[in-house]
Amino acid sequence: MLAPALAVAQSLEPRLYLPLPKGMSVINFTYGHTSGDLVLDAALPLSNSHARLDAGTFAFVRTFGLFGRSAQVQAIAPFATGEASATVAGRDTTRNLDGLVDPMLRLAVNLKGGPAAALPPGSSAVTTRSRRRSPRASPPATAVILTFSPSATSIRGAVE
Numbered sequence: 513m514l515a516p517a518l519a520v521a522q523s524l525e526p527r528l529y530l531p532l533p534k535g536m537s538v539i540n541f542t543y544g545h546t547s548g549d550l551v552l553d554a555a556l557p558l559s560n561s562h563a564r565l566d567a568g569t570f571a572f573v574r575t576f577g578l579f580g581r582s583a584q585v586q587a588i589a590p591f592a593t594g595e596a597s598a599t600v601a602g603r604d605t606t607r608n609l610d611g612l613v614d615p616m617l618r619l620a621v622n623l624k625g626g627p628a629a630a631l632p633p634g635s636s637a638v639t640t641r642s643r644r645r646s647p648r649a650s651p652p653a654t655a656v657i658l659t660f661s662p663s664a665t666s667i668r669g670a671v672e
Contacts, residue, residue, distance in 0.1 A: 531582035531622050533631045538573040550598070557601045565594035565609070577628030578621050588616040 547564040569590040576583055590613045597606040 531625055531628070532575045532584065534575055534577045534582070534628050535630060536573075536575040538571075538575075540571040540573070541568065543568040550596075559599045561596070561598035563594065563596040565592060567592040567594075567613070580627055581622050582625070582628045583619070583621040586616070586618040586620070588618065590614065 543566070545566050548562070550561040550563055552558050552561060567590065569588060571586060571588045573584055573586045576585075591611065592613050593610045595606060595608050597604070599605070
């Protein structure tokens with residue numbers, strides 16, 4: 513009997529646990545392009561497979577203090593557009609992809625490490641970082657992260 517199962521994964525994003533100053537708002541946009549042949553199981557009835565994908569992510573992050581600890585809330589909206597083609601059982605097939613890919617709302621709270629701290633009045637994160645006199649290692653952090661994400665991808669595709 514076949515049944516769908518819950519997939520569990522770990523998010524390993526760089527600097528996710530970094531204790532940022534309270535009151536910061538960050539807007540982030542990333543973009544990536546990839547294309548090439550696909551390597552598939554030789555037992556599948558597919559050949560001449562090729563894909564081209566343009567993907568990006570728009571994210572908004574707001575930092576604040578929660579119970580004296582550094583915290584942040586993130587709204588993440590990835591999107592993709594592209595095309596995949598292959599010969600399936602002797603028939604040329606193409607699929608066009610376009611749309612959002614699993615948007616996410618995340619709350620991260622550091623339980624261990626640096627406490628919530630505010631930027632000095634009249635400064636910004638860039639000037640505060642550049643004024644640091646000696647490089648110090650950040651204390652190790654332990655965090656609780658709650659992530660809400662739809663379980664199914666909302667990307668739309670059409671098979672031609």
